Amino acid sequence: MKHFKEKFIIGVDHGYGNIKTANHCFQTGIVASNTEPIFNKNMLVYQDKYYLIGEGHKEFLPDKVKDDEYYLLTLAAIAMELKDTNLYEADIIIAAGLPLTWSGVQKQQFTAYLKQNKSVTFTYNGIDYNVDISGVMIYPQGYAAIAPFAISMKGLSIVADIGNGTMNTLYAVDGKPQSGTLYTEKFGTYQCTLAIRETFMRQTQRELNDYIIDSVLRNGKVDIPESDLQLITAVAEEYVEGIFRRLREHGYDANTMRLFVTGGGGCLIEQFYKGDTKNIVFVEDICAAAKGYEYLAEKQLMAGKSYE
Template identity: 35%
Template sequence: MIIGIDHGYYAIKTRQVSFPSGIIGYDYEPYTMQNVLQYQGKYYVCGTGRQTLVKNKTSNDNYYLLTLAAIAEEIKHRKAERKTEVILAVGLPLSSFGREKQGFREYLLRKEQPVRFLYESELYEITIKDVKLFPRYSALALHPEYLKNEPSVLLVDIGGWTVDLMRLDNAVPNAATCRSLELGVIRCIDETAEQVRRNTGLSVTETQIERVLRRESCSMAEEARRIIQENGRKYIERILSAVTESGFDLRAVPTVFMGGGSAILKRHVTAQDAICRPVFIEDVHANATGYERIVEQMWTR
């Protein structure tokens, strides 16, 4: 079974599942077994809140444990056998791909096989046969039409912690153009929550802020809503300004916006931003699905 996983700072995504990257460990059984991973004698509630930011995801076991939870969730949604062999298809930013590739592969592909754990009280026995790593622009594997007949396309991946930039020339990534900006959605949400707290005294949640930024329904004081929308627009202006400062001309090159923040950007971009031809891939599962598609194509060649 091929399972693609997008290990985001903000959320873990598979082809069918997305949950926050938070994880909390317990020595004793928690009050509910929903989203609970049992591994090596401990209990882990997965998808709760947000974990402390770590620049190197291999510095602790959190992302490995979240990977096991993601595998279990994907198997459950596929109604597949809980004892199976798995090939993991995962990604890294192109700007750090060469530096982190081997370490992240070893982090996920551990010697102790098969891996036995319980998830939501169900026993899983997973043999991870291999880990395939790809640069984090694989969502384009699902949308080759965005590159067709375009000599140059700019990719802007708005993630939880970083905004990754890369230009593709004749559908081939230009490694010299890779940039990674620490302007991800987490920063926008944290700054917005603080602004609302200062101006209104209200402590709005991350989920509320996300919904308002996406212009979805949410019961909230009108003043708080106004502040969130204003901050959302300012955040988009910062991203567009940073892209320009990084040497890319949005007026000249078609731009594909993807990642969790692309839906926010789509709802705040105006004609005055003068983006040549913006394309938005709002599907948060797109990278994980793209990783799987590439591995499947490798197998059928």
């Protein structure tokens, strides 16, 4: 969270797998109830309904304004950032992002969605919050994660933001994004999870818990039979090869370009890529995009840009 005049800039990375702010990360899941749940940790109360934040798994929706869940998850994200500085009333500007090639079409809708209430009152984890949402600033995903250090990038680079739902790719020359080289594909890490689940069932006739899949994808190992681990690893390696095949189709040359990898997919490349990684830079901070949104918003506001 950044302080700008009398307002606070809060960056929110609305991922399909996790919601990230500059200082927090939680699962993109939400369970609603008309009555207070018995287990009420991470509970949001809004308009007389109860929501357990981080519970369950949200279905992939290319259009994030189709339901109210991303709005509710945003309220929880705001509460977490405000709580860090013991603030419970604030005038804020939300800095957020959309997939590269979707941002132009969806920007207006997503902006209106996030600022649907000028003033909003809610309770999170037993604490009441009164928030004014003065504006929303939307940026293309991918670039935000490298924006704070883009000025130091030299030569030709490609940025691959590999999230849970999508893979966003852009080219940069001396750190400056190049128009006409922006790509968004539904090839996020969840596609790897689905492939592992399907392959495992087909070859073993057994279901595989997502916890095990996630553990292997993050760490490259887990305490399971070696034959099961090899099966999961083989699918993960195939998925990672698919990432580089798509990059090459978009003109990526490992010999002349530096690849910057952001998002959760970076750990899969680190674990399962068989090629040379000397020209690959991993942006390992899971909150890098949210911090980048705040950085870009603060920079533009200081330059006199207005917010919507």
